[in-house]
Amino acid sequence: MKYVYSIVRFVPDAFRGEFVNVAIIAGSEATGEWIVRRVDNVQHARRIGGSVPITPVWSYLDGVENLIDQLGEDQLTEESLELNREWLRRESTRLRNLVQVTTPSAVLADSLEDAVNHMFEVFVVDPEKRTRKTRRAAVSALRSAFEATLSEPRDHLFERVSALVGRQQSTIDFAVANGSLAQLAHGWSFQTQDPASTVQQIKAWSWTMRDLREHGGVVRTPGDNREYAVSSDVPIRVVYVAPDTDEARRSLDEALEVFSNLEVTAVTTDEAYLVARDARDALETGHS
Known part of the structure; x- marks a missing residue:
């Protein structure tokens, strides 16, 4: 099955172009299922960020996970029912500062869990590497x-x-x-x-x-x-x-x-x- 995903990046200094990948957002337009997987260990991100706090990144990811939870419970407002590839593309265009989201790409996998875990292993450095199952x-x-x-x-x-x-x-x-x-x-x-x-x-x-x-x-x-x-x-x-x-x-x-x-x-x-x-x-x- 085809899924779409984007990488969430912590960019403490956009001028120097330094960043660290900290999460993957993935979903299916066919089933409406979405998932976020983020790093469990933030030491690598904090080394890159120095004195720049990573808190805004976590706040953003909390918001995305809240949207996904509401989607599962049919609690979204009409204007919020836009969790699809276009929504992910808009996020990649909108976020250009401390938090950045890459342009969505497609990946083939047997399940959404497999898709997000595979892309996480490819793009994200996580010393703990603990795979959660939603x-x-x-x-x-x-x-x-x-x-x-x-x-x-x-x-x-x-x-x-x-x-x-x-x-x-x-x-x-x-x-x-x-x-x-x-x-x-x-x-x-x-x-x-x-x-x-x-x-x-x-x-x-x-x-x-x-x-x-x-x-x-x-x-x-x-x-x-x-x-x-x-x-x-x-x-x-x-x-x-x-x-x-x-x-x-x-x-x-x-x-x-x-x-x-x-x-x-x-x-x-x-x-x-x-x-x-x-x-x-x-x-x-x-x-x-």
Whole structure:
């Protein structure tokens, strides 16, 4: 699949042309998925920058990651729904000082994670070189599991559906249905730079899921806008990227308690096949 990417540079002295690559922004215009990977160790950047602070670069990247998070939760304003190659090109033209973004280029990869990690290895010097996996890895694991397990995934599997309850609207990664809704499934990651923020997002998501079950609502599929009523006992499943730090493990413990209170089954990406198997069984028995 084709993805676009740009390199984010810290330029402490534009006159001398000195810079250091500190991050990669990559995305897909086909799926609307975007990701940022930045260096974990800033010692190299600080050596180049000297007395010039790198803080504005981190602030910019925080803003981009916030836009991506909002995109995933359908919270962007109409004028902000421009995360595509043209948006990246405008950023490369607009940013010409301490923070610079290169003109977007194309790269072929099996997944967005593979694309950003490959370009990171090519262009960015990071003494720690710790590869994080965003929730996109969980979404990919779910997709692969569904496609390998469901007999007719094109007929029963719907991606990035809208959950509607009252005036609330939230995006759910997958819905499995055949006349009636059989399962909802969503992906999360605990290898983000701010696991505590992930927990807060999960709590907000869980309130919408609880309202769906307790007060009723519908799930609307993209494109054809088919609607499926959400029953109080509809199975909700979560697949997550396992944590790799103590801080993230503590966040996972908190999130698992949230899932348990909502009666949501949560498994790691290695166990995504269990979610797909449950969906297949629900289709065969006719969940209602």
